[in-house]
Amino acid sequence: MDETMSMTAPPASVDTEARHVRYAGFWMRFWAYLVDIIVVASLNGILITPLIRGFDLPATEPAILPLQAILTGIVYYMYFILMTKFLSQTLGKMLFGLKVASLNKRKLTWGTVIFREGIGRFISKTILFVGFLVVAFTKKKQGIHDLFADTTVVHEK
Known part of the structure; x- marks a missing residue:
């Protein structure tokens, strides 16, 4: 048996993580929200x-x-704000393996979280939950509250 090892070249792109992001769709987020x-x-x-x-x-x-x-x-609001700020996910998102991520790949700031979970969520709910339905139709599966805060919800690795 030949004991030579074959070496494979690393991927051409250094940013392979961006290619493997799985955005959480409407139904996954819906079930997580029900748990919450x-x-x-x-x-x-x-x-x-x-x-x-x-x-x-x-x-x-x-x-x-x-x-x-x-x-x-x-x-x-405190539940959603505190859980998202400190853990990037609520208990419902944890159960389904989801987390909130900033589109700029940075840690979520207080301003971003308060804007997303407080103001954005309020607006999304005020217009008959249409702000949440938008998730089903956007490329990165973002609700209106995500669009405002430059965030999205992704599947954990």
């Missing part, structure tokens, strides 16, 4: 419900509804 909504609802149940009950008002009391809406909104 379950997580946020659970957090609201653990954090907000006992706090509201501490006011000793009935859940149907009109005075309590604005406070509850504000607090649940804070939990919702």
Whole structure:
């Protein structure tokens, strides 16, 4: 048996990583978002419900509804902002092997994350979730919130 090793030449392009990026499509992101909504609802149940009950008002009391809406909104946005900033992914994205990536290959900054998760997500939801449907039709599978922040969601390696 011949014991010579064949050497293969390295790829012509140094930036091979860019060629192998797999953008997360609409349905993968949809299922990850559903998991995240379950997580946020659970957090609201653990954090907000006992706090509201501490006011000793009935859940149907009109005075309590604005406070509850504000607090649940804070939990919702803080979950997405903090998870994306520190881990580049939420629990739903982790479950499906997805992460948020900057198009310029840099670490996500606070400004980028707040713009994407706060302002961009709000705009995407405000226009009847059309901002999320855009994912299905863009080359890099970006929603409106991604387009605003120069980010996308990719499959982890």
